[in-house]
Ligand SMILES: Nc1ncnc2c1ncn2[C@@H]1O[C@H](COP(=O)(O)OP(=O)(O)OP(=O)(O)O)[C@@H](O)[C@H]1O
Ligand SMILES: O=P(O)(O)OC[C@H]1O[C@H](OP(=O)(O)OP(=O)(O)O)[C@H](O)[C@@H]1O
């Protein structure tokens with residue numbers, strides 16, 4: 396018995412999905428040309444599919460789980476559950492209009508023509524705000540629609556905003572924020588649920604390690620207490636004596652984002668030779 400995981404065949408999510416499996420110690424042979432590949436060291440089969448088809452495959456039980464954009468679940472798979480947020484492919488689904496158009500509120504979309512690849516998402520948004528607009532479904536290059544007279548507004552994925560900028564559009568409403576997630580089929584057998592739990596444990600181990608850094612620093616012994624009070628450590632930090640009399644080396648694990656907040660404080664408190672190292676796996 397194998398856990399069948401669907402990942403995007405090619406596109407934005409493909410590379411990082413494969414990398415995540417690799418970081419979890421799951422090796423896949425010949426992922427390139429085949430649409431179905433078995434892992435060599437984990438009871439798993441990887442199905443390479445078109446993104447848009449994945450929610451249906453999950454629903455039908457053709458795939459047990461999938462790595463997919465949260466936005467696509469909102470569009471096509473609200474009945475499916477998210478079991479893990481994966482932290483990559485962060486983006487938002489937004490409404491945009493030509494830069495020079497006036498925009499005050501959602502009401503300005505009343506009676507307008509909106510081009511999008513995410514019709515259900517837009518429809519839900521319009522309904523919530525009691526706005527009636529005409530939807531025009533297109534499958535790609537949505538941002539060009541207003542420039543060629545196809546629509547008054549668009550709804551599409553925005554990340555850096557450069558596609559909007561290049562097409563003279565401005566973002567007026569953020570409908571939702573998205574990232575890659577692990578989603579599951581509704582009726583997993585107990586055996587499959589156990590395998591899923593194993594996979595989730597590995598994923599959490601990898602993700603936690605990514606957020607954290609191993610920090611080493613040197614300081615005079617009389618400054619150590621103050622430095623420890625600044626460090627938001629895992630537990631108590633490790634303290635080792637240096638060859639130099641009256642000095643110690645202090646090791647701890649901190650959240651990457653916290654590091655930038657406390658670095659100046661650490662230096663002021665007398666920390667020297669600060670090293671920040673990546674962590675490969677982290678089991679807590
Ligand atoms: N510019 C972006 N920045 C960050 N994430 C993005 C961006 N564009 C898309 N994504 C995310 O990646 C997912 C896949 O996008 P991509 O454009 O590769 O595939 P697609 O065109 O939706 O699907 P298909 O596999 O059918 O071609 C999207 O659902 C979204 O969650
Ligand atoms: O805000 P930005 O950083 O510019 O990213 C947004 C763009 O990225 C995606 O397109 P993609 O490149 O995936 O092309 P596609 O339309 O062929 O899917 C999305 O559909 C937007 O067009």
Ligand SMILES: [Mg+2]
Nearest residue numbers: 406407535552
């Ligand atoms: Mg795309």
